[in-house]
Amino acid sequence: MRTKTPQYSEKMLEAAGRLFGTRRFHEVRMEDVASEAEVSKGTLYRYFRDKNEMYLALLARASRQFVGELQDRAAVPRTARGRLVAMVEAIIEFFDSQPHLFDLIQRAEIRRELGEAFPWQEARDVTLRLAQEVFEQGQDEGEFVIRQPELAALMLLGGLRAVIRFGPPRHAGLARDLVNDFLEGAAGRSNGDGR
């Protein structure tokens, strides 16, 4: 039996990602993925036993990409506020570029009760932890004090999820506006910049 190679697997998952991005989940058949990836059905099934295993692999790949992207982007700015803005920006852009991801996550979350893996958990944990690390930096450097860090991180990230899913078209400076509202309050002091 031939060995599996990461490059080959990557090629198939990329094809699967393109299809899930343009069709509904139940409309994507394994043979469509094989044809999109230009491999035989036999090869596809050698890498992924079934559609379920393939989409879990796709979600694990998205989770790794997301975590990498988030950590890279959050590391750039110097201030804690800047890092929060960079995080929020990275999250919005990632999900906007892969709108089918919510659906994959919800599916995986439901199948979790059947004892299946939930590959998005890592992304969720890392994001919450990173937000709280940035809060600590803000406090250590005298920039701001978050009174209830665990709750605040959940409010920020959960709120962001709703904005991405249900919010109006993005405007320039959206991430900064959201972080300002988060830190100073949605009814915060007017900061005189005409918002």
Place this chain on the structure above:
Amino acid sequence: MRTKTPQYSEKMLEAAGRLFGTRRFHEVRMEDVASEAEVSKGTLYRYFRDKNEMYLALLARASRQFVGELQDRAAVPRTARGRLVAMVEAIIEFFDSQPHLFDLIQRAEIRRELGEAFPWQEARDVTLRLAQEVFEQGQDEGEFVIRQPELAALMLLGGLRAVIRFGPPRHAGLARDLVNDFLEGAAGRSNGDGR
């Protein structure tokens, strides 16, 4: 053929709600619901063609209950801030009392792509609208001004969803703390009450 009565349907949905609250979705069989409701399987199937139709009816019922509860509770306080706290409290209590509801909503949302009804939409719309009405009241009465009402409502309600799903054990005054953070900011001015 005998007619269907709302009372009878209610009795079966209550039984279904109890079962979904204590078992995993795929573990609940129609015959378990019939037995829990003390009706025959034939009667249950006369009201609900299958498990899917039954859980959509359950979700529609939860949506009506949620909307009624939310509107009643939000109407009590006089100030806009008080009304926001009452809303947040009502939402936390409702979901805490029916922890299986998230799962039902996620399932229904996924099946929506198959063209099925999504009975939770009403609850989502009403909650967002109510939050924005309370923001307007706050502005009209000079209590506070929400600079970006649509985004702010999504941040508040989406954040609340994350707190309910993933947050630490509830503490007394949680709803008030969350509303304070929302209005004045997670890093808002210390209000001197030792938080």
